[in-house]
Amino acid sequence: MKPRKKEKIFxxxxxxxxxxxxxxLKELSEELKDINRYPSGGDYIKLRQVLAEYVGVxxxxxxxxxxxxxxxxxxxxAYKGEVLIPIPTFSQYEASADRGRLSKVLVNCLHNGVFxxxxxxxxxxxxxxxxxxxxxxxxxxRIPREKIMGILQRAKGMVVVDECNYEYLGETVxxxxxxxxxxxxxxxxxxxxxxAGLRLxxxxxxxxxxxxxxxxxxxxxxxxxxxxxxxxxxxxLDYYQEVWEKMKxxxxxxxxxxxxxxxxxxxxQANFVLVEFKNKKETERVWKYLKEKGIYTLAGWENEFSGLxxxxxRFTIGIEWEMDKVVEVLYDYAKRS
Amino acid sequence: MKPRKKEKIFxxxxxxxxxxxxxxLKELSEELKDINRYPSGGDYIKLRQVLAEYVGVxxxxxxxxxxxxxxxxxxxxAYKGEVLIPIPTFSQYEASADRGRLSKVLVNCLHNGVFxxxxxxxxxxxxxxxxxxxxxxxxxxRIPREKIMGILQRAKGMVVVDECNYEYLGETVxxxxxxxxxxxxxxxxxxxxxxAGLRLxxxxxxxxxxxxxxxxxxxxxxxxxxxxxxxxxxxxLDYYQEVWEKMKxxxxxxxxxxxxxxxxxxxxQANFVLVEFKNKKETERVWKYLKEKGIYTLAGWENEFSGLxxxxxRFTIGIEWEMDKVVEVLYDYAKRS
Numbered sequence: 001m002k003p004r005k006k007e008k009i010f011x012x013x014x015x016x017x018x019x020x021x022x023x024x025l026k027e028l029s030e031e032l033k034d035i036n037r038y039p040s041g042g043d044y045i046k047l048r049q050v051l052a053e054y055v056g057v058x059x060x061x062x063x064x065x066x067x068x069x070x071x072x073x074x075x076x077x078a079y080k081g082e083v084l085i086p087i088p089t090f091s092q093y094e095a096s097a098d099r100g101r102l103s104k105v106l107v108n109c110l111h112n113g114v115f116x117x118x119x120x121x122x123x124x125x126x127x128x129x130x131x132x133x134x135x136x137x138x139x140x141x142r143i144p145r146e147k148i149m150g151i152l153q154r155a156k157g158m159v160v161v162d163e164c165n166y167e168y169l170g171e172t173v174x175x176x177x178x179x180x181x182x183x184x185x186x187x188x189x190x191x192x193x194x195x196a197g198l199r200l201x202x203x204x205x206x207x208x209x210x211x212x213x214x215x216x217x218x219x220x221x222x223x224x225x226x227x228x229x230x231x232x233x234x235x236x237l238d239y240y241q242e243v244w245e246k247m248k249x250x251x252x253x254x255x256x257x258x259x260x261x262x263x264x265x266x267x268x269q270a271n272f273v274l275v276e277f278k279n280k281k282e283t284e285r286v287w288k289y290l291k292e293k294g295i296y297t298l299a300g301w302e303n304e305f306s307g308l309x310x311x312x313x314r315f316t317i318g319i320e321w322e323m324d325k326v327v328e329v330l331y332d333y334a335k336r337s
Numbered sequence: 338m339k340p341r342k343k344e345k346i347f348x349x350x351x352x353x354x355x356x357x358x359x360x361x362l363k364e365l366s367e368e369l370k371d372i373n374r375y376p377s378g379g380d381y382i383k384l385r386q387v388l389a390e391y392v393g394v395x396x397x398x399x400x401x402x403x404x405x406x407x408x409x410x411x412x413x414x415a416y417k418g419e420v421l422i423p424i425p426t427f428s429q430y431e432a433s434a435d436r437g438r439l440s441k442v443l444v445n446c447l448h449n450g451v452f453x454x455x456x457x458x459x460x461x462x463x464x465x466x467x468x469x470x471x472x473x474x475x476x477x478x479r480i481p482r483e484k485i486m487g488i489l490q491r492a493k494g495m496v497v498v499d500e501c502n503y504e505y506l507g508e509t510v511x512x513x514x515x516x517x518x519x520x521x522x523x524x525x526x527x528x529x530x531x532x533a534g535l536r537l538x539x540x541x542x543x544x545x546x547x548x549x550x551x552x553x554x555x556x557x558x559x560x561x562x563x564x565x566x567x568x569x570x571x572x573x574l575d576y577y578q579e580v581w582e583k584m585k586x587x588x589x590x591x592x593x594x595x596x597x598x599x600x601x602x603x604x605x606q607a608n609f610v611l612v613e614f615k616n617k618k619e620t621e622r623v624w625k626y627l628k629e630k631g632i633y634t635l636a637g638w639e640n641e642f643s644g645l646x647x648x649x650x651r652f653t654i655g656i657e658w659e660m661d662k663v664v665e666v667l668y669d670y671a672k673r674s
Contacts, residue, residue, distance in 0.1 A: 196561075197373065215436065218406050225534065
């Protein structure tokens with residue numbers, strides 16, 4: 001894809017920025033004539049089979065939902081008590097806890113440019129629900145498997161590992177769902193398969209947990225188009241894998257280039273990169289400068305994240321020419337100031 | 338439309354059984370290429386404007402949701418306490434109360450073939466949430482406006498009028514949302530516009546109530562295709578109105594024909610008709626006989642309704658040839674027994 005003249009560049013929401021497979025869209029459009037009919041609803045047997053096969057588990061291990069936001073909402077309602085949240089992180093863990101009027105413990109895990117999950121034994125004893133976002137949003141940080149296992153072993157409550165960027169990270173703890181009764185994994189088709197608009201997320205856990213969680217969700221929570229789309233995108237896994245590899249190259253190049261300037265970019269295993277600036281004033285200046293050039297990014301002062309302060313901007317990784325343009329603009333900015 | 342040979346007839350779920358406007362489907366298919374992008378989310382400003390214009394209110398009066406099931410879920414979470422439910426009725430009022438572990442009072446309103454809302458003053462004093470389904474599902478009964486106003490005046494809690502069959506009934510209490518602070522109305526695009534598969538419902542109330550309810554819903558609760566479809570179907574209102582009139586004629590003819598047999602069909606203002614049989618044994622016999630002939634219907638022993646006993650079958654009103662076939666099969670049944 002080539003840039004159109006003066007095209008605006010949206011790097012706010014972290015969605016799949018490449019075109020969807022044309023043949024897949026054609027197949028999906030044929031499903032539209034049946035949207036007068038309800039989704040399968042309830043057990044969503046076929047959809048669960050499709051998702052289970054992709055993940056490598058049984059359909060009894062899968063609970064489909066209206067985006068992974070609904071997974072977050074459902075687990076929060078199912079495991080009421082005290083919610084343990086590592087910050088900075090994705091805002092919806094806190095939002096769902098607030099909707100349920102649950103008590104929250106926000107644990108600052110970002111120190112001197114390093115995000116490191118550091119829940120204490122006491123915190124893990126008390127919490128009914130422990131969040132791990134892997135890779136963490138917005139830092140993009142990989143959480144080591146041993147650390148997740150340590151938390152699973154120690155926690156008295158449920159541990160939810162948000163793997164909505166699994167396809168970019170390439171690591172999962174799905175193989176541990178039988179070993180740890182308190183493990184729930186959250187996945188999504190939004191960012192990696194380009195179905196953000198249709199809303200398709202799902203929980204993975206042991207059958208007992210899945211049954212319990214299902215009781216907290218509505219009957220028709222996943223719409224018919226999302227239901228049909230899952231199987232269709234998976235037929236094009238090769239294409240998606242190519243795009244994921246491409247995105248990673250663009251991302252890693254962007255991190256290197258940003259660090260060559262005076263700014264600090266966090267290493268990322270997701271499709272976004274967090275950049276830290278000297279102070280709020282500079283962050284605002286950069287954010288505005290980018291915006292004037294038609295580049296929209298997500299700053300710490302917006303509501304997307306819990307506990308992210310005003311020295312940060314998160315850049316979604318777009319198409320290569322978009323990121324080249326961002327670097328060019330930031331280079332101009334650095335030269336001017 | 339003509340019957341295909343041995344075609345099965347599904348009269349279980351009450352969905353829009355006519356073809357959707359082709360031009361509308363074509364326009365909608367063009368939106369598929371953007372499903373990699375998130376829905377508007379949060380305030381859903383454009384969607385609320387479209388819905389508000391259709392209803393004849395302001396966008397501040399509208400809360401879109403993932404089907405009217407989600408409206409039911411959201412109001413139940415927002416107005417916790419004791420839930421007053423008239424039976425027999427749609428099962429989701431009870432299901433949402435159960436999910437929230439709220440106490441329920443089920444009030445039997447069906448006596449001697451007549452459904453009549455008969456909440457007592459004491460019940461209306463105590464309830465935090467009062468349900469009115471108008472027309473009632475599965476009886477199809479119109480609830481008189483004066484009765485709704487009486488309940489609104491007397492109730493200490495919130496009163497929710499489920500108008501998901503408004504387009505068939507042609508009566509609404511939308512004009513009362515400023516007069517009664519405790520009024521919330523629920524609507525849907527499932528049954529009347531044929532968008533059941535996309536999930537689009539919405540609440541209508543005063544801006545204060547809408548703001549409160551919004552805090553109980555997720556940010557991305559309505560998917561992008563549902564969001565885009567609302568405005569598109571409304572461009573074909575003439576077509577839909579024709580279909581609604583056609584359906585009503587088929588329905589009323591069906592009611593007459595059923596009553597000419599030995600069975601008792603309730604007068605209906607919706608797109609379904611409830612039929613009462615002598616006893617459970619006969620109901621089962623009829624239900625099985627229909628099924629053997631490829632006609633699928635919803636009996637009292639299924640989970641679709643609260644407080645419907647085993648003497649009932651609900652028939653969704655399908656295309657005319659389908660209903661003619663049902664009558665023919667029931668005529669054969671009556672002759673044989």
